[in-house]
Amino acid sequence: MNIIVTGLNYKTASVQIRERFAFNKKMLLRAIQTLQSRNGIQECVIVGTCNRTEIYSVVDQINTGRNSIIAFLAKWFNTEESELENIIYVKENDEAIRHLFRVTCGLDSLVIGETQILGQVKDAFIQSLQLKATDKIFNRLFKQSITLAKYVHTNTEIGQQPVSVSYAAVELGKKILNNISDKTVVILGAGKISELTAKHLYSNGVEKILVVNRTYGHAMELAERFNGVALGLDQISSALIDADIVISSIDTAGHIIKKQQIQAIIEERKQPLFMIDIAVPRNIDPEIGFMDNVFLYDIDDLESIVKVNLQDRAREARKIEVFIKKEVETFKMWLDTLEVIPLISRVRKRSMMIQEEVVFQIENKLPNLTEHDLKVIRKYSKSIVNQILHEPLINMKHLVVDNLNKTEMLDIFTQLFSLENERENQSHEPSVTNLEITLNKTPV
Template sequence: MYILLAGLSHKTAEVELREKIALSGKSLDRVYQEMKYIPSFEGVVILSTCNRTEFYVSVRDIELGANDLRQYLAEKLELDNEVLDSTIYNLNCYGAISHLFRVASGLDSMILGESQILGQVREAYSKAKEQEASNGVLNTLFQKAISVGKRVRTETELDRNAVSISYAAVDKAKQVFGNLSGRTVLVIGAGKMSELALSYLIDNGVSSVIVSNRSYDRAACLADRLGGQAIKFEQLPKEIIRADIVISCTAANHYVLRKDSLLPHLRQRNTPMLLIDIAVPRDIDPALADVPGIHLLDIDDLQNVVESNLINRKKAALQAEKIIVEEIDEFNDWMATLYVVPVVKALKQRAADIRDAELKRALNRMGDISPREEQIISSLASSIVNQLVHFPIISLKEKAATNQCHLYAEVAKNLFDLEVESEEYQYAKNKDWNTG
């Protein structure tokens, strides 16, 4: 048995293809019901997000399984050979494990270190269990991947530094005000950048939202979506004093907020105000930075923050890679025990069978003996057998963590003439965990 991975992501496919192959709801249920009954597939977990769709499959025959997986993608998902060859990546064993651990840690994301993917990995695993499509090995793999993702985020700063303009704006707001709960934000402009920054601020506790735009209807539409209030553009100078945070991103070719028009109104405030200008050309008069209590940031200020944070994330990513290598080794150690555990069980059973057979023969030859005498003889037989197999079992367990565990398991199997045909043993026997 092997673990296979076939998938595509933002690194290999344009958004049109990612949209075509993305699975959710009924389409995801349908694919699970089809794939889990493919004879060569022992287990299936599907990870599908806006940036990737990946199929993790456990199979006993790697060639048959890989062919069946390719055929399924070609026929059921209508992917031609050119797409399969140019955009689908195929990994197995070590490569598949390493890839999943990197994905769960945010190292393979469009935004390095983003944390949403960990929840998506967890949801994919839960969905596979709900569909009764996964199996023991894939369950352990995904549990481990989730654990690795948590560890990376706990022990490194991979997701603690903003690497987008909108997130950087939120970080700066936190630096100025600390807790954003109870704060009011005024957004000027109703475009995507404005909405994104506003959404992040709401997620971080901002409780009151005001939206203004030259088109009042667009302002009202955005305000309705985010539970805020729309104001007319000409009301800005008077209404601005209500805001603690102002984000401006319009397409104007002149300053939307000028010092001379705002100063009389700003003098009515005695608390700090953060002005964030993410427009090019700038919306906010730079002279406003000279007004007491005003903190002004423009796109260059935020970009500098982003670049600095990206450097920090890349440093954290190096730490994360080391953690992943450690965790892969630990997972491989667990995989290696699949050689040994069934052999140990078979050895114990073999010893017990011999003990029982010989004990029965001896008791029959002894004739009438008391229950106490029978118990003494039975205990003696068990003690002798247990001591005889004790050291071979200890040795096998010690070898389980080495890269030659399969050799020791095979020797023990042949030496003691053991019948070991469990799924776990056959799975491990066919593995080469250092190939990708």
């Protein structure tokens, strides 16, 4: 049983590459189902954001699992496996576990400590959970990582400095135009990132915010919260004529704003147009950046902006790394005992069966015993069995966990307690429904 993560992120691949390997949300369910049907993949979760595409999986064999996932990615994105080999990373077992904790806590993000990734990991996990693409290992690991992330964001100062990608986009606008309070800003999209962008613009005194979205109702809902104006996507050209800044973050596969569209309105404009595309795949045709009087920035250009307010977060991040180290050790200890727990259950079950059989024989031998007498006999005979088993079972657990050859130790204990012909009990993991309810008790 091995845990691996296979993927690429903003550290290893440019936005041009990341957008090629971004899972379309509409096709994500089918992608998970296709992946889980592949040989050697026991559990899987796909985490896809503008800054990363990662597949977490439980596999029988590392090499077989890695090759299977690369083959899946190559087929899904219609590319050669050799190309993927050069741009993806593969992390195994302890490193993979630690990576998930760091990702969920926001330590592996472009903006250290950002909280949006927590919700994205949670959503990705629940989606796989509902598709039954996870089992006891990922049900525990992802729940543990989500719980840790909530704790560190509540009990450390990692999120005190507002340096999200949307914040960085607004800061870039301020850097370019000095004062943006009197500028017209067009927000393309009405999702979470657009909402954060609108908040930062509003807090910086911007009074004229135009929200453009495919669904007019969503645009209106966001615009009303910040005294803005809602427009449909068919009105984008008219909005661009008077815009000073465009910040785009719509989840779509194609370019929303095309070069021909800008060429048609550029002569009507009297001022430069600054465009910041923070979507992956990008919403704005990159060719627009080469036009006169237009200045186009994408998500990779924000990296230098977000470094300014990260010193305090870096200090808090070092504290969180200590938490993560402990959580990794805790999960590994649970993982190491996973194989021995069914064996311990079988020993207990066999011992209780013997105890019940002895009480039954006593009852036959001494028919005059009252129900009270039998109750006392049952109680103290169970107590004897539990006391005899207590230390041997604890030692059994430690010996299996600490021994490099766990399979050999399990075989020894199986023979020692004559359990060769007994079937293992099912592990008592939380049901899917209960686990999902638990995760949804506290909103991210």
